[in-house]
Amino acid sequence: MNDMEDIKADSIEQEVTQDASHGVRHDVRGEDMRHTLRMGKSERLHHRTLVEGLFAEGKSMYEFPLRMVWRWMPAEKLDSSFRNGRPAGIAPVQMMVTIPKKKRRHAVDRVLMRRRIREAYRLNRMPMREALAQLPADGFLQLAFIYLHNENAEYAELEPKMQKLLAKLTNKLCRHC
Numbered sequence: 001m002n003d004m005e006d007i008k009a010d011s012i013e014q015e016v017t018q019d020a021s022h023g024v025r026h027d028v029r030g031e032d033m034r035h036t037l038r039m040g041k042s043e044r045l046h047h048r049t050l051v052e053g054l055f056a057e058g059k060s061m062y063e064f065p066l067r068m069v070w071r072w073m074p075a076e077k078l079d080s081s082f083r084n085g086r087p088a089g090i091a092p093v094q095m096m097v098t099i100p101k102k103k104r105r106h107a108v109d110r111v112l113m114r115r116r117i118r119e120a121y122r123l124n125r126m127p128m129r130e131a132l133a134q135l136p137a138d139g140f141l142q143l144a145f146i147y148l149h150n151e152n153a154e155y156a157e158l159e160p161k162m163q164k165l166l167a168k169l170t171n172k173l174c175r176h177c
Contacts, residue, residue, distance in 0.1 A: 039122045045094040045142055049081050054142045061168055063161040065149035066117070070169055074139045093129060095121060095143040103150055113147050116155045120162040121145065131170045141173075 045051060058071040079086045097117045099110040121143075132141060145162075147153075 036126070037122060039118070042089045042091040043094055045096040045144065047087070050094070050142055051096065051144075053081065054144055058142070058144070061165055063165045065147060065153050066158070066161050066165060067146040067148055068165045068169065069144040069146065071142045072139055072173060073142065074137065078140050090140065093125070093132065093141045093143070095145065097145045099147045103147065104152070109152055113152060116153070116158050117145050117147065117162070120155065120159045124159065124163050124166055128166045128170045131174055135173065
């Protein structure tokens with residue numbers, strides 16, 4: 001019987017390590033952390049009126065190879081920008097990433113850079129969101145990140161630039177409100 005128990009224990013350990021190698025965690029803290037870092041559909045900026053307004057009225061900041069265009073919009077203005085009121089599923093902070101075809105001709109390169117920029121934003125947005133939650137005004141923040149470089153940048157190069165941009169934005173928003 002002891003041999004059989006040892007075999008079962010070994011097979012259970014192998015299953016856990018296989019799951020861990022595929023990125024699946026079984027601890028409760030890991031699951032809580034994953035939920036806070038998720039970026040759902042409501043956080044994507046995709047409404048045409050909001051995107052056009054962002055590029056028409058937005059302010060921008062640079063941190064090469066990224067340019068960030070942003071706009072803070074009060075809830076009343078957001079409601080009035082749609083015919084039938086604000087649609088469901090608009091988060092307080094929405095973002096989009098654009099990679100100009102003129103800079104990165106191949107779709108593979110554009111997709112790669114879009115993924116890297118989105119991941120850098122996803123992992124570094126929490127301090128900005130916490131600061132925005134403390135603001136007294138009820139409003140919505142829209143962000144667009146534009147890639148400016150002619151070559152692919154490594155993630156290690158993009159992440160510090162994203163952190164600087166988000167820190168600048170947080171300071172500017174906290175100062176004005």
